[in-house]
Amino acid sequence: DDFFGSEKSTTISGATEVKIEFVGEDGSVKELKSAFPLLDKEVIDSSVLKKKALVEFFEKEIADAKEQDVLLSLHMKATMMKVSDPVIFGHAVKVYYKDVFAKYGKLFEELGVDVNNGLGDVYSKIESLPAAQKEEIEAAIQAVYQTQPELAMVDSDRGITNLHVPSDIIVDASMPAMLRSSG
Known part of the structure; x- marks a missing residue:
């Protein structure tokens, strides 16, 4: 239930853009951060804290x-x-x-x-x-x-x-x- 236990990382293959969204249990989507660029081989990381x-x-x-x-x-x-x-x-x-x-x-x-x-x-x-x-x-x-x-x-x-x-x-x-x- 903490940041450490839910952490996920990935290395990007090829430059791209990503955005951060929250998807509710009911399927609703809330944009938390609009599109931003990631470089080739950049590491992106996320985690959840309840x-x-x-x-x-x-x-x-x-x-x-x-x-x-x-x-x-x-x-x-x-x-x-x-x-x-x-x-x-x-x-x-x-x-x-x-x-x-x-x-x-x-x-x-x-x-x-x-x-x-x-x-x-x-x-x-x-x-x-x-x-x-x-x-x-x-x-x-x-x-x-x-x-x-x-x-x-x-x-x-x-x-x-x-x-x-x-x-x-x-x-x-x-x-x-x-x-x-x-x-």
């Missing part, structure tokens, strides 16, 4: 971090792996803040919140709400920190968590900073 398995993985690891009383941190290439990693990041945000999304998910949808852009997008979109409603959502977000494991901070002075913005968790940038400041 959402259910990913969500279960995040639930298990978040619960384990809470049980062991360790800091939860997510490090990816969410801006470089432009298709998969932002979606994975979005699922991590939704699982960590599950109580908030369970209660306000419909409203977030109406506001155009894109969870793949992180908790920062929630904060940005709720700015347009009446003060009382905005404060209620902010309080619900703060309540999550009482029940979930402690979350790594990108900027603790400003309250910016590891799940605020996908570009803040790029492994190349976030790991050295974490190691420098971890004591």
